[in-house]
Amino acid sequence: MPEQAPPSVPSKVPSDVPPNLPLAVIGAGPAGLAAVAVARRHGIEAALLDEQSGPGGQIYRGIGNADPDSMALFGDEYGQGRELLPVANDPGRYDLYGAMVWQITADGAIYYSREGKAAALRAEHIILAAGAIERPMPIPGWTLPGVMTAGAGQTLLKSGGLVPQGPLMLAGSGPLLWLLAAQYGRAGVNVAALVETTPRANHHQAAFKLPGLLREGELLRQGQALRRELKRLGMPHFKNARGLHAVGEGYLRALRFTANGRSQELACDLLLLHMGVTPNVQFTRALDLPHDWDEVQRCWLPRSETGGKTAIAGIRLAGDGAGIVGARAAALQGRLAALVVAQELGCEAAAGEIAATGEELRRRLAARPFVDRLFAPGEEFLDPHDDTIICRCEEITAARIRDLAGQGCRDANQLKAFGRPGMGPCQGRMCGLNVAEVLARAHAMPVAEAGYFRLRWPIKPVPMDELSDFSEPEIEAGDDS
Numbered sequence: 174m175p176e177q178a179p180p181s182v183p184s185k186v187p188s189d190v191p192p193n194l195p196l197a198v199i200g201a202g203p204a205g206l207a208a209v210a211v212a213r214r215h216g217i218e219a220a221l222l223d224e225q226s227g228p229g230g231q232i233y234r235g236i237g238n239a240d241p242d243s244m245a246l247f248g249d250e251y252g253q254g255r256e257l258l259p260v261a262n263d264p265g266r267y268d269l270y271g272a273m274v275w276q277i278t279a280d281g282a283i284y285y286s287r288e289g290k291a292a293a294l295r296a297e298h299i300i301l302a303a304g305a306i307e308r309p310m311p312i313p314g315w316t317l318p319g320v321m322t323a324g325a326g327q328t329l330l331k332s333g334g335l336v337p338q339g340p341l342m343l344a345g346s347g348p349l350l351w352l353l354a355a356q357y358g359r360a361g362v363n364v365a366a367l368v369e370t371t372p373r374a375n376h377h378q379a380a381f382k383l384p385g386l387l388r389e390g391e392l393l394r395q396g397q398a399l400r401r402e403l404k405r406l407g408m409p410h411f412k413n414a415r416g417l418h419a420v421g422e423g424y425l426r427a428l429r430f431t432a433n434g435r436s437q438e439l440a441c442d443l444l445l446l447h448m449g450v451t452p453n454v455q456f457t458r459a460l461d462l463p464h465d466w467d468e469v470q471r472c473w474l475p476r477s478e479t480g481g482k483t484a485i486a487g488i489r490l491a492g493d494g495a496g497i498v499g500a501r502a503a504a505l506q507g508r509l510a511a512l513v514v515a516q517e518l519g520c521e522a523a524a525g526e527i528a529a530t531g532e533e534l535r536r537r538l539a540a541r542p543f544v545d546r547l548f549a550p551g552e553e554f555l556d557p558h559d560d561t562i563i564c565r566c567e568e569i570t571a572a573r574i575r576d577l578a579g580q581g582c583r584d585a586n587q588l589k590a591f592g593r594p595g596m597g598p599c600q601g602r603m604c605g606l607n608v609a610e611v612l613a614r615a616h617a618m619p620v621a622e623a624g625y626f627r628l629r630w631p632i633k634p635v636p637m638d639e640l641s642d643f644s645e646p647e648i649e650a651g652d653d654s
Contacts, residue, residue, distance in 0.1 A: 190220060190267045190292075190294060191218070191294070192293070192294050192295060192646040193294070193295050193296075193297075194218050194267075194294060194296045194297070195217050195218055195219070195296065195297050195298060195518055196218070196219040196220075196296055196297070196298045196299075196300070196518075197219065197281075197283055197294065197296035197298075197299050197300075198212075198220070198221045198299075198300045198302060198507075199222050199223075199274055199277070199283070199299065199300070199301050199456070200222075200223060200230065200301070200302030200303050200492065200494070201221055201222075201223035201227075201228045201230060201268075201270070201302075202229065202231065202232065202233070202304045202492060202493075202500075202503065203232065203233065203254070203257060203492060203500045203501070203503040203504040203507065204300075204302035204491040204492025204493075204494075204503040204504060204506050204507030205230070205302035205491070206221075206228055206229075206258070206507070207257055207503075207504040207505070207508045207511070208300045208302065208491060208507035208508065208510055208511040209221045209266060209511070210257065210259070210508075211507075211508050211512055211515070212511045212514065212515065213259075213263055213265060213266050215520040215521075216520065217265075217511075217514070217518060217520065218266075218267075219265070219266060219267070220267040220268075220269060220294060221266070221267065221268045221269065222269045222274055222283070222285055223271075223272065224271070224272065224273045224274070225270060225271070227270055228257075228258060228268075228270070229254055230304050231304065231327075231328070232250075232251070232500045233251060233254030233257070233500070234331040234332055235331045235332055236254040236255060236258065237258060239251075243334075245359070246356060246360060247331065248355075248356070250395065250500065253500070253501070254500075257504060269287060271287050272285045272286070272287040272292075273285055273286045273287070273633060274456075275631035275632055275635050276459075276630040276631050276632070277299065277301075277456060277459075277460060277488075279460065279485050279488070280295075280487075281295045281296045281297060281299060281487055281488075282295045283295065283296065283299070284631075286635060286636075286639055289636075289639065290643075291635065291639040291642070291643035292643075292646070293643075294646070296487075297487060297518075298487050298488075298489070298514045298517070299487060299488045299489070300481065300489045300490075300491055300507065300510050300511065300514070301456055301457070301488060301489065301490050301491070302490075302491045302492040302494060302503075302507055303452075303453040303455070303456050303457075303492075303494035304453055304492060304494050305450035305451060305453055305493035305494065305497055306450065306452075306453045306602055307323070307324045307447065307448075307449075307450055307451075308448045308449050308451050308550065308606065309322075309448070309604065309606070309607055310322075310345050310447065310448040311557045311561045311563055311571075311607055312417045312418060312419060312446070312557065313417075313418045313419065313557075313558060313560060314418055314419030314420060314421065314425070315419055315446060315561075315562070316562050316565060317419050317421050317423075317424060317425045318423070318424045318425065319419075319421065319424050319425025319441075319442060319443055319444060320419050320425055320443075320444045320446065321443070321444075321445055322445065322446055322447060323343060323345065323349050323350060323353050323445040323447035324349070324447070324450075326353060326443075326445045327349070327356070330353075330356065330357075330360070336357065336360050336361075336362050337362060337363075337442065337443045339363070339441070339442030340363050340365040340441045340442055340443075341357065341362055341363060341364050341441060341443045341444075341445065342364070342365050342367075342368060342428050342439060342443070342444050343357075343364065343366075343367050343368065343445050343447070344368040344369075344370065344414070344417060344430075344444060344445070344446055344447075345368075345369070345370055345446050345447035345448045346371040346447070346448055346449065346550070347447050347448065347449040347450070347548045348396070348399075348544070348548070349447050349449075349450075350369065350447050351367075351396070351399040351400070351403065352399060353445070353447075354367050354403055354406075354408060355399055355403060358402070358403070358406040358408065364406075364408050365439055365440070365441050366409040366410070366411060366428075366439055367403070367408055367409070367410045367411070368411045368414045368417070368428065368430060368432070369410070369412045369413070369414060370413070370414050370415070370448075370551055370553075370554070371412070371413070371547065371548060371551070372413065372551045372552075373413055375546060375547050375548070375551075376547065378546040378547075378549070379543050379544075379546040379547035381546075382542040382543035385539040385540050385541070385542055386539075386540045386543040388536070388539045388540075389536060389537060389538075389539040389540035391501075391540075392499075392540045392544065393540070411432040411433075412433070413432060413433065414430045414432040415430065415431045415553060416430055416431045417429070417430045418430070420438065425441065425442065425443070426440065426441075427439055427440045428444055448550050448554055449470070449548050449550065450493065450497055451470065451472035451473075451606065452472065452474060452475065452494050452495060452496055452497065453493075453494050453602075454475055454494070454625075455600070455602060455632045456494075456632065457475035457483075457490070457494070458473075458626075458627075458628045459628040459629065459632050460485060460488070462475050462476065462483050462484055462485065462488075463475070463476040463484055464625070466619075466621040467496075469545050469546060469549055470497070470545050470549060470550075471549070471550055471555060471606065471620070473606075474495070474496045475490055475494070475495055477489070477490045477495050479509075479513075479531070480509055480510050480512075480513035481495065481506065481509070481510040481513075482513075489510045489513070490510075491503065491506040491507040491509075491510045492504075492507060497541075498537070498538060499541075501537055502534060502537040502538055502541075505530055505534040505537060506534060508530055509527065509530045509531060509534060512526060512527045512530060513527065555607070555610040555614075556571075556610065556611065556614050557571050557607075557611070559571050559572035559575070560572065563594065563604050563607050563611060564593075564594040564595065564597065564603075564604040565597075565599075565603055565604065566596070566597020566599055566603070566604070567592075567593045567594060567596060569592060569593065569594045569604075571611050573592060574588065574592070574594065574608060574611045574612055574615070575615045577591055577592045578611075578612050578615035578616055579615070582612070583612075583616060583618075583622075584612075584622070584623055584624045585605070585608055585612065585623055585624045585625055585626050586624065586626060586627050588608065588612055589601075589626055594608050595608065600626070600628065600632065600633075601625075601626040601628070605625055605626050608623075608626075609623040609624065609625060610623075
């Protein structure tokens with residue numbers, strides 16, 4: 174890859190952010206970055222808030238400071254994130270990195286913490302681009318030291334260049350496993366094995382959606398390239414694995430599983446688990462927006478219309494937070510949402526541009542039905558063994574959830590009141606889906622009837638000293654503030 178200097182990214186955040194703005198975008202991943210870029214092109218003042226220290230989200234993490242070695246390590250798709258970065262300081266753009274948003278109101282007030290201080294602003298329009306979170310993969314022993322998620326491993330690699338020193342194993346299902354295995358291989362990491370749990374039945378289900386994959390084209394080419402690279406690396410690759418068990422006393426020692434009818438126990442110092450990603454619905458749940466249950470991907474999807482419109486006027490969704498679509502489609506959704514906002518604000522956003530963006534988005538999304546079915550989570554991980562911990566914060570096992578179900582708990586919030594799952598620091602982000610799956614199976618009812626935890630603001634812990642020192646700015650607050 175040719176040497177090239179990284180794009181110029183604003184290094185300072187304006188301290189005088191106006192308390193009232195036409196647009197605020199929450200989340201600086203592909204969707205958020207694209208939305209802000211379109212807004213500024215149409216002369217709309219906009220704030221961009223993200224909890225991380227720089228732009229990119231998870232997929233493009235660290236892209237603003239990536240050197241040529243990093244670009245080569247993470248691949249061409251990572252390099253595409255450069256297209257979304259601003260090239261110069263922009264007085265009408267307010268990038269607030271390190272800003273943890275903890276409350277949004279229906280009338281557009283946004284409360285956040287940054288550098289140990291609470292602050293607020295109000296926006297006439299909000300584009301919520303909260304992104305995705307990793308689906309937990311509960312197996313026996315997954316709470317042992319030495320077991321992490323694949324996303325956590327990739328975060329360490331992208332943000333600090335940290336690589337494991339001992340034998341590493343990757344286990345689970347989803348495109349991220351292949352990508353991370355290839356990235357570790359390029360970095361010279363000793364990957365002891367790639368253990369895939371994708372059920373054989375998923376391949377048959379996905380085959381019916383193959384025309385969409387062929388029509389989109391790019392995902393197929395990326396997948397084929399990764400498979401060829403993993404084959405060249407000579408990495409041991411087990412398929413259709415079952416019965417995964419992280420083995421160890423006090424720390425991880427090995428991964429035990431069965432593949433192709435043969436039992437395996439392979440030594441490793443680090444095990445990275447992955448079972449795909451799901452929309453981050455913490456904001457949309459706290460806003461009490463309608464959600465629909467996705468039977469294929471086994472997750473909740475916030476309900477939205479064309480351009481990300483929601484049931485709350487002025488709040489739009491874009492990117493994986495509205496449904497998993499991938500980086501390129503997420504950027505198109507952010508762009509489309511910003512174009513519609515521009516029209517509503519009276520800007521001369523060409524109808525042709527909106528139509529062209531919508532058409533490109535439809536083409537990008539053509540492959541999603543294939544991907545969703547191929548990497549749908551296996552039944553083994555939706556209905557785990559009794560002794561498997563489901564809620565890590567409160568150390569609640571699947572057996573305890575089934576016991577509470579037997580005592581009459583029939584929905585997630587009743588279960589939360591009686592047994593405390595979802596009451597820990599993560600507020601159900603890590604256990605909400607699995608709690609509902611186990612509870613629903615205990616009653617032989619649809620997961621949609623088990624529901625999801627009822628969330629309240631703030632959605633993340635806020636220190637009391639920040640709140641006590643907080644002075645409400647001159648914003649047009651409504652009844653929800």
